[in-house]
Amino acid sequence: MKKPTASIVDHFEELADPRIERNKKHALIDIIVLTICAVITGSETWEEIEDYGHYKEEWLKSFLPLQNGIPSHDTIRRLFIRLNPDELQRCFMSWIEAVRDVIAGDVIAVDGKTLRRSGDQVSGKLPIHMVSAWAAGSGVLLGQKKTAEKSNEITAIPALLELLKIKGCIVTIDAIGCQSEIAATIQNKKADYVLALKGNQKNLHEDVKYFYHELEEKDLAEEWLDSHTTVDKDHGRIEIREYYQSDEIAWLPELKNFVGAKTIGMVKATRIIGKKQSTECRYYISSLPIDAQRFAHAVRSHWSVENTLHWTLDMTFREDDSRMREGYSAENFAMMRRLALSLMKRDKYSKKSLKRRRRIAHLDNSYLTQMLFSSDEAIDRRLPG
Numbered sequence: 001m002k003k004p005t006a007s008i009v010d011h012f013e014e015l016a017d018p019r020i021e022r023n024k025k026h027a028l029i030d031i032i033v034l035t036i037c038a039v040i041t042g043s044e045t046w047e048e049i050e051d052y053g054h055y056k057e058e059w060l061k062s063f064l065p066l067q068n069g070i071p072s073h074d075t076i077r078r079l080f081i082r083l084n085p086d087e088l089q090r091c092f093m094s095w096i097e098a099v100r101d102v103i104a105g106d107v108i109a110v111d112g113k114t115l116r117r118s119g120d121q122v123s124g125k126l127p128i129h130m131v132s133a134w135a136a137g138s139g140v141l142l143g144q145k146k147t148a149e150k151s152n153e154i155t156a157i158p159a160l161l162e163l164l165k166i167k168g169c170i171v172t173i174d175a176i177g178c179q180s181e182i183a184a185t186i187q188n189k190k191a192d193y194v195l196a197l198k199g200n201q202k203n204l205h206e207d208v209k210y211f212y213h214e215l216e217e218k219d220l221a222e223e224w225l226d227s228h229t230t231v232d233k234d235h236g237r238i239e240i241r242e243y244y245q246s247d248e249i250a251w252l253p254e255l256k257n258f259v260g261a262k263t264i265g266m267v268k269a270t271r272i273i274g275k276k277q278s279t280e281c282r283y284y285i286s287s288l289p290i291d292a293q294r295f296a297h298a299v300r301s302h303w304s305v306e307n308t309l310h311w312t313l314d315m316t317f318r319e320d321d322s323r324m325r326e327g328y329s330a331e332n333f334a335m336m337r338r339l340a341l342s343l344m345k346r347d348k349y350s351k352k353s354l355k356r357r358r359r360i361a362h363l364d365n366s367y368l369t370q371m372l373f374s375s376d377e378a379i380d381r382r383l384p385g
Contacts, residue, residue: 006323007373008343009033009063011095018082026071030064030081031079033372034071039333040340040371041362044318046073059365081327085146088335093143099346101371106169107136107301108191110160110177112153113310116320118330128330131156132338133164136301136307139345141309141338142166158185166191172286172302175200178285187260187287188286194265194298195258197283204254208283209223212244224248228292230300238272243296247289260287265295313337316354343371354374 009029017028037060038052053060053070110133118128131153133142137292145160147153157177159174167190173182175198186193197205215224228243245265254260265284288295311317316335324330344357352360361368 008036008053008095008109011098012091015091016084016087018084019079026075027065027067030066031071031076033064035076035080035336036339036343037368037372039317039336040343040358040368042358044322046077049073049076056365062278063369077329080332083332084327085328085331085335089143089163089330092141092335092339096140096342098141099140106138107298108142108164108166108169108171109134109136109302109305110157110171110173111158111302111305111310112147112176113313115322115330115334118325121214128334129153130331130334131160132305133160134305134311136304136308139308141340144335144338154179156184157182161185161189164189170194170298171383172298174302180259183258183287192260192287194284194286194288194295194302197285201254204285206254207252207254208264208266208285208302209281211246211248211264212281212283215246217367226290227294230296236273237373240270240272241296241300242268242270243292243299244268245286245290245292245295247277253281255285258285258287261285262287263290263295264297265292267296267299287291288296309338309341312341312354316358317341346371 012032013029015028015032017024019028028158034053035049038049041052043052044047050070057066057070060070069128090318110131112129112131115128115130129147129152130144131147134140135142142159143163143338145156147156153176157173158181161171161182162185166186170192171186172194173196175196178195178197178201178333183193183195195254197208199205219244225244225246226318227245230243232239232241243265244267247263249255249261249264252264255264265286267282268279269282270279284295284296284299286295288298317340319334319337322333324333341354344354344361347357350357361371
């Protein structure tokens, strides 16, 4: 069977065009690919996308029709206001399936992020909150779902998971996603879960907390638990993380509501800066069998959605500064940023920062061409330095 092409153009050719016929002066695929290229190389506004197009028109014509030249920024803006976000995501996920092979044991971190300036106090429009599924190992976004506010993550997470191919993976979610229905959805998709515990599962949280406290008090940790410890040192700061896992769960009645639950876990994080020391404990339930090192890997990988995806979107792509609010523009442009990030993360050879890679992609058309059209194996452009 022929492997699907990795060309980004091929996967967006079937995108439904929301425009009426008389307004289709520029081909839809021209506008979409122009925007992707512009976002990768640093454009953050409709005007900057148009400017990028004019400066790169000759190169863009090497693989795009551009029969009527470069669209104006108003044309680009109007399209993204009306473009169906679900259709855009369908094309994105088609491309992801072509370039990413699901590997058993991959950690899929599910977490939400608010686009802070996408709301409007005058009109009463709330900021958009996006729930994303991030493949921690390969560093690519698998999908996203918009909610009206953070509390609606409970309904958005199962809907997002239903779209994904996650068989054999480990899904990690913060405490807001510690719901029996979400656990059942993950198990039905033939995947495992590690779910954080907090106040939304108050009784279960308190029981697990009490269990670990008692073991520590009575010095029974070695007998009842599997454990793993990591120590990180950086710029005068020491972080010690102790991971504990137990399969002694028969006494927890509320855990029976969670399909496939096998273990409970605790992470004891101690931070030492100079003479100051602080300790925090976090608690989890999981469908994983007892293996503290594997549990530790899942928990640490989940933090990458904050440290890699969300931090990069804010610091490199300046997402929180964006004032796009009309129609579907904020949601659709959020997908463009995440697509750009996923394309850049496929370059496994360069050790340069993403900021520098964006700059090089702006200067070197051949490097950007490989991002757009190559399979993972073919991305072998080792940048100088």
